[in-house]
Amino acid sequence: MTTGEGTVPDEHEFARSTEPFRRELLAHCYRMLGSLDEAEDLVQETYLRAWRSYGTFEGRSSLRVWLYRIATNACLTALRNRGRRALPSGLGAPADDPDAPPEHGADPDVAWLQPIPDSLVAPQADDPAVIVAARERLRLALIAGLQYLPPRQRAVLLLREVLGFPAAEVAAMLGTTTPAIKSALQRARARLDEAAPERERLSEPTDPYARALLEQYIAGFENADTKALERALRTDAAIEMVGTRTWFSGIATCLRYLAQVSGSPGDWRMTPAIANGQPAAAAYLHDADGTHRAFGLGVLTTTPGGIARITVFGGGPRLLARFGLPPVWEPPLAG
Structure with missing residues (x-):
């Protein structure tokens, strides 16, 4: 059978040939867009365009190059007349009064950067060096920095x-x-x-020291223990709350803020995760009936000197579902 774009491809042959590239194309679209939701949509569009044109693919380039061309141009079209996605630290100076009532709710005037679960884009490889390189290309600092580039420059740098x-x-x-x-x-x-x-080299999320910092951060929050949090943070640490313009810099200011939001022992429960190649904590906050319900995700920037930054993404159960986590906290299995 033929269409205006050529012969209709065999469905199984098309899937067998193109599916191995889906994860890396998702990572590429995410780096271009700074949004997991939009990246998934653009990957779907890429495969739809590729399906329609597969009958005319003549092999003048590799299939991988061809798919990247389709995906990159789809992203460039999506980025026309669109501003960058941001983190709070990219919008202004840090707040200096953590004792002021915290800002709640989303800022409708800003498109915010979104986190991405490593599980969706990590290469299915046995080579540790390949995995480390893939994580480095997803760090929040890099994704935020890419947003400052015009779309075509962004595409050139990535490609x-x-x-x-x-x-x-x-x-x-x-x-x-x-x-x-x-x-x-x-x-x-x-x-x-x-x-x-300043794009310093970060600790790998599987590094024992990074895991220890994550455990210390989680224990400090769950026990409302600011001393434990202080031991985990660097003196120049920062905290930012994505969805608001609020962020804090310096350990003294950060600790004053953390002392407020950590509440009382037992208010929070957290589950370890990995996002953007960095250790993360999925956070659950208790409600009036004592149930710990999904709140959001704290992504940690861990270095040999401690936690340099905590980037908090709200999003509740929908965000945590992207990480395969339930809407209500479940205690870890014994053993």
Whole structure:
């Protein structure tokens, strides 16, 4: 059978050929968009476009390159006339009064960065170096920094430096010339260095010290123990609450804020997770009847010197469901 776009592909052959690239395409679209929800939609659109055009795919490039071309251009179309997704620390100076009533609710004027579960995009590989490299390409600081780049510069930087495509292939993907790609890459590098000049190397979430910091953070919160939290934080630590413009910097200010929100022992329950290649804590807050219900996710920036940043994403049960977690806290299984 034929259509206006060529022969209708065999469904099983199409799936067998293209499905192995779905996870890495999701990671690519997420890096482009800063939104898991939008990235999933764009991956679906990529596969729909690829299905419709599969009969005309002549193998002049690899199937992987072809799919990345479709996905990248779909993302560029989605990003037209759209502002960047942000974290609170990218919108203004830190607040200096943690004793003031905390800001609640979302800011409708800002599109916020979203976290991504590692489980959705981690490469299915046995090589630890491949896994470490994939995590580094999902760090929150990098995703936030990419948002400062114009969409085409963002695409060039990702395709060239993150994914390692040759300049000539990137030029073909984007319908431009190799010199134009090289020029765009130089501008993207310079702009990213201005937007996020301090991209320090972070501890791996599976590193024993990072796991110990996460455990200390969880225990400190669950027991309302600010001394434990103080031991886990760096002196220059920061806390930001995505969905509001509120964030704090410096351990003294952060601890005053944490002392308020941690409440009393037992108010919070937390479950370890991994998001954006970083250790995270899924948080459950007790309600009036004593049930601990899904609140959100705290993503930790862990370094050899302690926790440098806590990025808190609200989102309740819908967010935690993306991490395979229930809407109501469940105690860990014994043993």
